Amino acid sequence: MSASLSIREIDKIYQRRGRMPVHAVRALSMDVEPGEIVGLLGSSGCGKTSTLRMVAGFEDVSAGSITLGGRRIDCLPPAARNVAMAFEGYSLYPPLTVRENIAFALKRGRSSASDISKRVQEVAALVEIESILDRYPNSISGGQQQRASLARALVRDADLYVLDEPMGQLEPQLRAILRGRLKHLLKDRAMTSIFVTHDQTEANALADRIAVMEGGVLQQFADQRNLKETPANLFVATFIGEPPMNVFDASVARTNEQTTFNLDNGPSFSFGNNDLGPEVREAIGNRRKVVIGVRPHRVALGNGSSECARVVSNQWLGDQSHLAIAVAGKLLVAVSHVRIHAAIGETVTYGLRARDLHIFDPETTIALSHGTRAA
Amino acid sequence: MVQIEIHNLYKSFKDNAVLRDLSLSVDKGEIVTVFGPSGTGKTVLLRLLAGIYAPDAGTISLRGQDVAGAPPEQRGIGMAFQNFALFPHMNARDNIASALTARKVGSGEIARKVEAVATLLKIDQVLDHSPRELSNGQKQRTALARALVADPDILLLDDPLRNVDAKLRYEMRLELPALLKRAGSTVLYITQDFKEAMALGDRVAVLLDGQIAQFDAPARIYAEPASIGVAQLFGDPTLNLVEVEPRMVDGTPEMLVGGAPIRLPASYAAASGGSYMLGLRPECLHLIDGNAPGTIPIDLMAVTPLNEKSVLLLTTADGRELLASEAGDREIPRSTGPGRIAVDFDVVLLFDRSSGRRFVPIQNGVGI
Numbered sequence: 045m046s047a048s049l050s051i052r053e054i055d056k057i058y059q060r061r062g063r064m065p066v067h068a069v070r071a072l073s074m075d076v077e078p079g080e081i082v083g084l085l086g087s088s089g090c091g092k093t094s095t096l097r098m099v100a101g102f103e104d105v106s107a108g109s110i111t112l113g114g115r116r117i118d119c120l121p122p123a124a125r126n127v128a129m130a131f132e133g134y135s136l137y138p139p140l141t142v143r144e145n146i147a148f149a150l151k152r153g154r155s156s157a158s159d160i161s162k163r164v165q166e167v168a169a170l171v172e173i174e175s176i177l178d179r180y181p182n183s184i185s186g187g188q189q190q191r192a193s194l195a196r197a198l199v200r201d202a203d204l205y206v207l208d209e210p211m212g213q214l215e216p217q218l219r220a221i222l223r224g225r226l227k228h229l230l231k232d233r234a235m236t237s238i239f240v241t242h243d244q245t246e247a248n249a250l251a252d253r254i255a256v257m258e259g260g261v262l263q264q265f266a267d268q269r270n271l272k273e274t275p276a277n278l279f280v281a282t283f284i285g286e287p288p289m290n291v292f293d294a295s296v297a298r299t300n301e302q303t304t305f306n307l308d309n310g311p312s313f314s315f316g317n318n319d320l321g322p323e324v325r326e327a328i329g330n331r332r333k334v335v336i337g338v339r340p341h342r343v344a345l346g347n348g349s350s351e352c353a354r355v356v357s358n359q360w361l362g363d364q365s366h367l368a369i370a371v372a373g374k375l376l377v378a379v380s381h382v383r384i385h386a387a388i389g390e391t392v393t394y395g396l397r398a399r400d401l402h403i404f405d406p407e408t409t410i411a412l413s414h415g416t417r418a419a
Numbered sequence: 420m421v422q423i424e425i426h427n428l429y430k431s432f433k434d435n436a437v438l439r440d441l442s443l444s445v446d447k448g449e450i451v452t453v454f455g456p457s458g459t460g461k462t463v464l465l466r467l468l469a470g471i472y473a474p475d476a477g478t479i480s481l482r483g484q485d486v487a488g489a490p491p492e493q494r495g496i497g498m499a500f501q502n503f504a505l506f507p508h509m510n511a512r513d514n515i516a517s518a519l520t521a522r523k524v525g526s527g528e529i530a531r532k533v534e535a536v537a538t539l540l541k542i543d544q545v546l547d548h549s550p551r552e553l554s555n556g557q558k559q560r561t562a563l564a565r566a567l568v569a570d571p572d573i574l575l576l577d578d579p580l581r582n583v584d585a586k587l588r589y590e591m592r593l594e595l596p597a598l599l600k601r602a603g604s605t606v607l608y609i610t611q612d613f614k615e616a617m618a619l620g621d622r623v624a625v626l627l628d629g630q631i632a633q634f635d636a637p638a639r640i641y642a643e644p645a646s647i648g649v650a651q652l653f654g655d656p657t658l659n660l661v662e663v664e665p666r667m668v669d670g671t672p673e674m675l676v677g678g679a680p681i682r683l684p685a686s687y688a689a690a691s692g693g694s695y696m697l698g699l700r701p702e703c704l705h706l707i708d709g710n711a712p713g714t715i716p717i718d719l720m721a722v723t724p725l726n727e728k729s730v731l732l733l734t735t736a737d738g739r740e741l742l743a744s745e746a747g748d749r750e751i752p753r754s755t756g757p758g759r760i761a762v763d764f765d766v767v768l769l770f771d772r773s774s775g776r777r778f779v780p781i782q783n784g785v786g787i
Contacts, residue, residue, distance in 0.1 A: 220656035220723070220742055224732025228721040228755070249723035249730065268724050286726045287589055341727050357593045359618035362641035362654055363702045363746065364727075366618070368593040375593060379727070381746035383638075388597050 046234045047113030047203035049076040049099070054108030054118075056094045056260075068094040070260045071108075079234030081227070083251030085244055091260040092240045093208070099238060100129050100206045113203045130197035131208030135189070136181040142192045143168075143177040149200045167195045170225050172218065187213035198229065205230070207239035211246055223249045244284060256280050272339065274419065278409040281337055281402060287366070290376050291337040293406065296328060303328070305336050310372025311351050319398040321416035328403060328412060335404040340366075342400035343378035349395035355386045369394060421483070422447040422573060422605040423468070428477035430463055437463045439629040441477070447572075450599055450606040452620030454613065456652070459626045461609045465575050468607065470494050481573060497571030497604070499562045501581040505550040511537075511561045512546040518569045536564045539598055556587040567602055574604040578611065592618050613653045617641065625649050642766055647775040650698050650768060656730060659699040659741045662772070665690045676762070677735025679715040683767060686780035690769055695778060698768035701730065704743035706753070707761045714759040717741070722753050729753070733760065 056069035069091040076082045084092035097103040099110060101122030110118040117125045128149070136145045146164045155163070168174045171191040176184050181192070190213050197205055210226065211219050227250055230237050241247050247254045248268045256263045256271065256279075264276040268284075275281035281289040294305040303325060304314040313336075317325065328334060345367070353369035353376065365384040368375040369392060378384075378394065386392050399415040411419035423445040430438040437460040445451045453461050466472045468479060470491040479486050486494055497518070505514045515533045524532075537543040540560040550558060563579055580588045596619055599606050610616050616623045617637035625632045625640065633645040644650035651657050663674040665683060672683040672691050676699075683690070707714060717733040720740075724730070731743040731753065743760060769778040779786040 216655065217651065217657050220725075220730055221732065221740055223723045224721040224730070224740075224742070227723055228732065231721070231755070245725060249725055288586075357596050357618075359593070359596075360638055361614050361617050362638070363700075363744075366593065375590070377593065381727075388600065 046078040047236055048078045049204055049236060049238065050109075050111040051075070051095075051099070052109045052111070054095070054098060054110065055106045056091070056098060056103065057106040068260050069098070072257075072260075072262050073108075074255055074262065074265050076236060076238060078236055079231070081230050081237045081239075081250055081252045083247035083254045084238065084240040084257060085242070085247040085254050086257035087242055090257040092255075092257050094260075095257070096131070096206055096208065096238065096240045099204070100127055100131075101125050126203045127206055128197040128200040128202035128204070129206045130190075130193040130210065131206070136192055136196070138181050141178050141180055142173060142184070145181070145192060146177075146196045146199050149196050163199055164195075167199045170198070170229060171195050171222060187215075194226075198226075198235075203236065205235050205237040207237065209241050209243075209246070210239055210250070212241075212243075226250065244286065256283065258283075274411070274414045275402070276411055276419070278335060278337075278404050278411075281404070281411070285339060287340050287377050287379065289337040289339050289402065290343070290374075291335050291404070292372055292374070293333070294336050295333055296331060305334070307336075307372040313350075313396050315398045315401075320401075321398070323418040324398075324401075324403065324413040324416055327418040331405065331412075333406050334412070335406050335409075336396075337402035337404065338376075338396050338400050339402075340377045340379040342397070343376065344395045344397055344400075345378055345380070345384065346393060349393040351395060352391050352393055355388055355390045355392055357388060358384060358386050360384075367392075420447045421445070422449075422481070423607065424478075424480040424483075425464075425468075426478045426480075428464075428467065428479070429475040430460070430467060430472065431475055437629055438467075438474075441626075441630055443624055443631055443634065445605055445607065447605055448600075448603055450596065450608060450619060450621050451624055452608045452610055452616040452622075453624045453626055454610055454616035454620075454652070455626035455632075457611060460629045461611075461626055462577055464626070465498075465577050465607065465609060468494075469496055469498055469575055495571060495573065497566040497569055497574045499566040499574075499576050499579045501578040505558060505561055505565075507550050510547050510549050511542060511553060511557070511564075514550070514561055515546075515564045515568050518565045522569065532568050533564075536568045539601075540564050540567075556583045559583050560591075567598070567604075570602060570604070572604055574599070574602070574606045576606065576608045578609050580610075580615065595619055614655075617653070625652065627652075643777065644698075644768070645777055647696060647698070647770045650770070650777075654700060655725075656701050656742045656744065658768070659701065659704075660770075661697045661699065661739065661741075663695050663697045663769070665693065665695065665769070667691045677715040677717065677739060677741070678737050679713075681713055681715070681762060684780065686782045687767060687769070687778070689781055690778050693778075694772040695769040696772055696775075698770060699741065699762065700768075701742045701744035702728075702746065703763045703765065704733075704741065704760050705763055706731065706743065706745070706758055710759060711761070714761045716757070717760050718757055719753060719755045721755065 051074050054072050058066040086092045098105050105118045147160050150160045168177055171194055173191050176188055194210055253267050255265045258279055264280045271284045293308045297304040302314050302316050303320055304312050306312045353371050356368040356370050359366045360383055365380045367378045367384050402414050403412045413419055421444050425443045428438050428441040467474050516529050519529045537546055542557055542560045545557055580591050608619055623637050623640055624634045627648050633640055633649050641653050665672050665674040672687045673680050716736055720732040722729055722731055728744045728746050733741045
């Protein structure tokens with residue numbers, strides 16, 4: 045257990061007869077520490093599942109290498125990799141009960157019958173399938189099959205746990221508890237794990253670090269806090285966060301004392317040199333155009349704010365307010381855990397603080413600065 | 420002024436009693452979200468209102484008129500459904516205009532109205548596209564535009580954002596209330612998403628087991644749910660439920676939670692001696708330092724960050740699992756292990772264990 049995983053410059057190219065090949069994963073490199081939980085996050089077609097299948101051994105790598113616990117595994121068949129898997133297409137054995145399916149994973153080891161039975165019971169309790177242990181796979185629901193498959197992977201002693209949308213089909217009430225239990229188990233036993241999901245809520249909840257993928261390319265590999273506070277580019281900035289960052293095209297005007305961002309068809313925001321800081325000013329350089337962003341949770345409202353805007357909507361969800369105001373022909377969304385009282389059509393004051401400002405290059409979309417630091 | 424009045428409505432399909440004695444009254448210009456899990460009869464209710472189904476018993480009045488027997492086209496209702504239902508051979512513009520052509524509106528007037536509603540819904544760029552050239556989000560908005568363009572005074576929307584991707588769905592959630600208010604219609608809006616129900620509705624009608632379980636302002640339902648069933652439908656994560664048996668200790672009602680005594684306000688005295696479920700919203704549980712009285716010893720098992728909150732999985736001394744959530748601009752790094760939590764009660768939610776109804780605290784002899 046507790047092996048490290050190292051992925052080096054892997055590519056996946058699907059050759060299709062008579063058609064253009066598909067380059068599903070491009071020069072992907074990432075290192076997973078022993079005992080670390082890593083989530084591969086992206087929309088469909090981003091390359092995350094191809095990556096997972098290459099790690100598990102269901103797909104060959106077109107180029108590059110995969111090393112697990114110091115062993116090169118990309119040339120080994122799946123069974124020889126000592127990787128435990130729970131994913132689609134790796135289904136439960138229909139002739140075996142759920143209990144036998146889970147226990148089967150342990151039979152190759154040298155566990156005693158009573159030890160096997162105890163471990164099956166424990167993992168079944170963890171994913172709430174105790175009541176269906178003696179049922180056959182085709183007589184249980186899709187969600188239960190998924191959890192049985194998860195249990196079958198978790199019960200093993202493996203170098204790596206590879207999981208596909210581990211909480212995908214659960215009802216929300218159970219999901220929050222099971223996420224906590226799964227994370228506790230993985231951390232408690234230092235089980236190195238890699239999972240894919242299209243759901244950032246799931247990625248945030250479970251992963252120590254998240255690899256955000258798009259177009260077969262790794263966009264950023266960081267913990268959830270850094271993804272939000274220092275997104276590498278506009279894709280990550282507008283993908284991560286619920287709701288994601290507000291972004292606006294702006295032109296830059298400089299004097300000796302301050303820098304002004306004129307939002308296209310919208311207001312201007314000026315920051316003194318001391319506020320913005322030398323790193324940010326240098327990062328902007330001579331650019332005349334930038335994209336500026338602010339996260340919904342960091343929009344300053346009320347007292348001391350400089351700008352006015354009309355409220356388009358104000359929605360209280362029981363534990364947070366979502367306020368949308370009309371800025372530069374778009375909606376600027378602000379979120380607060382304290383209830384905001386403002387009616388639709390009313391005018392509110394808001395502002396952007398230098399420390400909450402994210403600046404991106406409009407051509408390359410790469411981040412230039414976050415707050416007062418260069419990116 | 421009441422615009423939609425439903426009295427004692429019953430509807431069954433074979434042996435399946437879908438709606439059982441349902442009553443609801445909606446004011447003019449009000450947006451009411453009808454919210455409940457799937458299979459509770461939301462769509463059946465809408466179809467009864469539209470005149471697509473006839474009720475087994477009960478009455479429906481629209482604008483003060485009983486509409487029993489009136490066919491859908493005579494009810495003057497605008498509708499949009501989750502499965503778009505656009506005419507495939509017409510482009511988006513003609514689909515939207517189809518709601519007006521039957522009404523003898525001049526062609527210049529039609530063109531103007533279609534443009535205006537399309538601009539509001541941000542589909543003015545795709546008006547010449549046929550339905551198969553539109554994305555799901557665009558189809559949905561086209562269907563919505565068709566419902567809105569005729570300025571119906573009553574609008575029935577059946578989960579219109581269901582097939583829209585998450586990002587657009589969020590944007591639409593922000594923009595729809597203003598749009599609907601501008602049109603001035605009385606709206607019944609069906610949804611399975613509690614956030615949408617709270618965000619869009621002036622009032623939320625919670626539909627459970629074929630009946631309205633609660634009908635109130637969203638914030639009120641969240642804070643003071645009428646029953647366990649209602650309480651569990653709201654919140655992310657939803658509330659924790661713990662069995663408690665309040666009793667009087669030194670003249671004050673008190674209950675044991677996770678082995679620790681927690682005092683209740685005096686208005687809960689009447690609950691002593693009963694068996695209740697205590698509902699604890701995750702955001703009302705706070706990890707604290709120290710060992711103050713009225714706090715509960717716990718083991719922090721896991722921290723699962725959730726969208727600007729951290730959800731904490733805790734176990735109490737008696738082995739019960741609780742979820743707490745910490746709001747915060749920056750998540751506080753927490754290490755797992757023993758600690759204590761305080762319960763911050765806005766309203767103490769006690770539910771009768773047999774009926775599931777919320778215990779209403781009594782102050783000066785009056786329920787509060």
